[in-house]
Amino acid sequence: MVSSSGPDSARRVTIHDVARSAGVSRQTVSRALNGKDEIERSTKQRVLDAARELGYRPSRFARGLVRQDTTTIGLVIPDLRNPFFTEVAASALECARARGWHVVVYDTADRPAEELGTLQVIGSQVDGVVGYFSCAEDELDRYTRGMPLVLIxxxxxxxxxxxxxxxxxxxxxxAVAHLVAKGHTMIGMLDHDNRAEPSLRREWFTAAALGHGIDPGRVAGAEQSADGGGAGLRALLAAHPEITAVFTFNDIVAVGALREARRLGRSVPADLAVIGFDGLQLGALMEPPLSSVALDTHRLGSLAVEQVGRLLTGADPLPPEDLEVRAVLRPAGSS
Amino acid sequence: MVSSSGPDSARRVTIHDVARSAGVSRQTVSRALNGKDEIERSTKQRVLDAARELGYRPSRFARGLVRQDTTTIGLVIPDLRNPFFTEVAASALECARARGWHVVVYDTADRPAEELGTLQVIGSQVDGVVGYFSCAEDELDRYTRGMPLVLIxxxxxxxxxxxxxxxxxxxxxxAVAHLVAKGHTMIGMLDHDNRAEPSLRREWFTAAALGHGIDPGRVAGAEQSADGGGAGLRALLAAHPEITAVFTFNDIVAVGALREARRLGRSVPADLAVIGFDGLQLGALMEPPLSSVALDTHRLGSLAVEQVGRLLTGADPLPPEDLEVRAVLRPAGSS
DNA sequence: CCCCGTCCCGTGAACGTTCACGGGAACGTT
DNA sequence: AACGTTCCCGTGAACGTTCACGGGACGGGG
Structure with a gap:
């Protein structure tokens, strides 16, 4: 049952093959498959059968080339398993879906080196990119070649x-005011341990602490994980045993600190108050529930998608002052 | 500064425009952009400048049409925020990346009605689909029209x-043997509350319990969330106060049960042992860490991607007996 | 008998890119 | 001077689909 002439190469089944098999023209096949009018019932059925028989699937490239109605954006994140990025990604997906866009997701596995390769390969696949990058801007620029890019x-x-x-x-x-109101004066912080630059969150903490006449120097670094948070808390308490409250770089670290506190026999919040950052859903699963300086991750993803959309269509982009997510304290049981 | 003739339509900038602007041919532009040889340095630079000037970006459709070397798969999941699917998705992304594939992710927001629409729209965008669906097979078949589909x-x-x-x-x-070995005889289960069919996990539990001469009837339904797990535990303990250990439909519910146990003042595992299902990373964040009948989610994603790849290339697909992930007990502090 | 409308269906063109090939200029070799 | 090589660059074709248009068959009204 060799079809056609030539070697039975693994050639793609095209609309022509279906047309030939059904004894009609391309256009009729197209009509049948896309549910258009101007086609007889019996013909339509015959074409559909032929298509199924041959295992025909239209080429998305050919289709996309002629009717340019689909937009696809790329979403680049360092680690989908990190709950923060999970939430951002989920929000971005939600917003994109509402617009009928497709989202190609790339996980760079926490390796900044992967970012550029990803961008390179992304370039020919998406119309715009939303992502969290850690590499230099000029590199981003080089590998992105005039493609809209929204940084998170x-x-x-x-x-x-x-x-x-x-x-x-x-x-x-x-957060600091809240702790002070609860009577805390010895407040520590678990910062991230990347010593490149002092983190913004640390700066905010320092400013807030000074505002209350509190020594902002009780800080320890912590690896960005729950285990890191636990180890960080041990180190912090060893260096500053007087601490009664701790603010952490993010919720992951806070969860680790929470866990470690319990292991150390310090009850939360009585012996140690903990406040995280990000406001992840994860925090609500803890007992006591984690207090956190909460980010509206949904708004974050939403804004990013909205902006890349404007950049795409040429509409006036949102001004920088609107592209901002404000964190607010969401107090819970842990403080 | 009106360019070219005709209305200044928002026409796409094509390779021709760049070629004209740089005074060369299409092919030379293509060479410059793709870093091929056979082009003079100065010419290349001139083309690159022109391209940047015009904001040119190659059409991924035209490119994909001619060099058919990119494969894209669709990943459909009900809820990315559900940690189980997060892990599966992350694994699938990882495996796809290793093969140089692109992954378009669709979150159906727990609405089965969305599944078909998604499949419909996906059809012209991806080469194959991996996903978790809850709709009927014949519907899946109809909307998937000869596209490889791997169910999770x-x-x-x-x-x-x-x-x-x-x-x-x-x-x-x-898990049940483990609990029995610890001296438990009154073991309950928190099943899911969808009353359509009895869950497989419930059947497994029943069989295992009967194997040890244990009454498998101490079961309560729980909504699939941490809060649902908490409420479920309360209901279960109210109906069967004698219970000293509980197995749950999944880890999310288990986490809720863990939290509720603490609120009720029952210490884990002394007063109540808890064992979940799925083996999510989330469980390790708890204190005590959650025991779980653990799934290798990485293998799950990996198998799915592998299989869709084989279906795609026409290689012999993996036989059903290899497409299986075995859960094993991973004991931890909560039991 | 002619004309017009409706219902189907087919043909050329276009979408934007890369591949295969050919060809001119400059340079060196015989 | 004729010829081969190397280096650049351009032209036709192809990828697979949809859009715009045209046209035949058939039926009904004048």
Whole structure:
């Protein structure tokens, strides 16, 4: 049952093959498959049968080429398993779906080196990119070649880019004020342990602490994981045993601290108050539930998608002052 | 500064425009952009400048049409925020990336009605689909029109499909044996509350319990969330106060039960042992860490991607008996 | 008998890119 | 001077689909 002439190469089944098999023209096949009018019932059925018989599937490229109605955006994140990025990704997906867009997701596995390769390969697959990058702007620029790019949680210098700013200054101030109101004066912080630059969150903490006449120097670094948070808390308490409250770089670390506190026999919040950052759903699963300087991750993803959409269609992009997510204190049982 | 003739339509900038602007031919532009040889340095630079000037970006459709070397798969899940699917998705992404594939992710927001629409729209965008669906097979078939489809955690009847089976029988047996060895005889279960069919996990539990002469009737339904787990535990303990250990439908519910146990003042595992199902990373964050009948989610995603790849290339697909993930007991502090 | 409308269906063109091939210029070799 | 090589660059074709248009068959009204 050799079909056609030539070697039985693994050639793709095209619309022509279906047309020939059904004894009609391409256009009729197209009509049958796309449910258009101007086709007789019996013909339509015959074409559909032929298509199924041959295992025909239209080429998305050919189709996309002629009717340019599908937009696809790329979403680049360092680690989908990190709950923060999970939430951002889920929100971005939700917003994209509402617009009928497709989202190609790339997980760079926490390796900044992968980012550029990803961007390279992404370039020919998507119309715009939303993502969390850690590499330099000029590199981003080079590998992105005039494609709209929206950065998450990071400032941008080049005019080409947009970025969603995370402003936690006020939220952290609230957190410290909250702790002070509860009678705490010895407040520590678990910062991230990347010593490249002092983290913004640390700066916010320092400012807030000073505002209450509190020594902002009780800080320890912690690896960005629950285990890291536990180890960090041990180190912090060893260096500053007087501490009665701790603010952490994010919720993951806070959860680790919570767990470690219990292991150390310090009850929360009586012996040790804990406040995290990000406001992940994860925090609500803890007992006591985690207090957190909460980010509206849904708004974060939403803004990013909205902006990349404007950049795409040429509509006036949102001004930087609107591209901002404000963190607010969400007090719970742990403080 | 009106360019070209005609209305200044929002026409796409094509390779021709760049070629004209740089005073060369299409092919030379293509060479410059793709970093090929056979082009002079100065010419290349001139083309690159022109491209940047015009904001040119190659059409992925035209490119994909001619060099058919990119494969894209669709990943359909009910809820990315559900940690189980997060882990599966992350694994699938990882495996796809290793093969250089792109992954379009669709979150159906727990609405089965969305599944078909998604499949419909997906059809012209991806080469194959991996996903967790809850709609009927014939519907899946209709909307998928000869596209490879791999089902996760669900049996299939039609030969067209593949599915990754989850076998927890042995793991649940281990769990019950473990509890019995610890002296428990009154073991309850928090099942899911969807009353359509009795869950497989419940059947496994029943069989395992009977194997040890234990009454398998101490069961309560729980909504699939932490809060649901908490409420379920309360209901279960109210109906069967004698219970000293509980097995749950999944880890999410278990986490809720863990939290509720603490609120009720029952210490874990001394007063109440808890064993979940899935083996999510989430469980390790609890204190005590959650025991669980653990699934290798990485293998799950990996198998699915592998299989859809084989279906895609026409290689011999994996036989059903290899498409199986076995759950094993991973004991921890909560039991 | 002619005309017009409706219902189907087919043909050329276009979408934007890369591949295969050919060809001119410059340079060196015989 | 004729010829081969190397280096650049351009032209036709192809990828597989949909859009715009045209046209035949058939039926009904004048």
């Amino acid at each position: 949680g990071r400032e941008h210098r080049m005019a080409r880019f947009s970025s969603i700013r995370i402003d936690g200054q006020e939220g952290v101030r609230e | 955690g669900r049996e299939h009847r039609m030969a067209r499909f593949s599915s990754i089976r989850i076998d927890g029988q042995e793991g649940v047996r281990e």
